[in-house]
Amino acid sequence: MPVCKNCRNKWTWTQSVMKQFTLRNGMICDYCKERQYLSSKSRYKNSILTALIAILLIVTISLFNLAIFPIFILIAMGVLLTLIITPFTMELYEQYPVIIQSSIVE
Numbered sequence: 804m805p806v807c808k809n810c811r812n813k814w815t816w817t818q819s820v821m822k823q824f825t826l827r828n829g830m831i832c833d834y835c836k837e838r839q840y841l842s843s844k845s846r847y848k849n850s851i852l853t854a855l856i857a858i859l860l861i862v863t864i865s866l867f868n869l870a871i872f873p874i875f876i877l878i879a880m881g882v883l884l885t886l887i888i889t890p891f892t893m894e895l896y897e898q899y900p901v902i903i904q905s906s907i908v909e
């Protein structure tokens with residue numbers, strides 16, 4: 804579970820899931836009210852997890868020649884699975900992760 808970099812309190816699974824629905828950048832810690840951001844490592848892990856679940860869904864759907872309704876149920880289960888697992892990969896950071904771009908010198 805994620806640990807706040809400011810107050811060192813560990814967020815619960817429920818708090819971590821609820822924070823994923825925040826539309827603004829960063830998530831406010833319930834204990835110290837400071838804004839926390841997902842680390843780049845955490846964002847990378849989440850992308851890999853989402854990609855793996857998407858691949859699993861695509862393979863399952865193509866293998867079993869499913870009708871539309873079961874496909875929607877499978878997709879909903881995939882989204883739910885991602886939400887359930889994500890708090891375990893969450894790692895917090897006090898600043899918004901800056902992406903360093905290398906410039907191409909001609």
Ligand SMILES: [Zn+2]
Nearest residue numbers: 807810832835
């Ligand atoms: Zn905190």
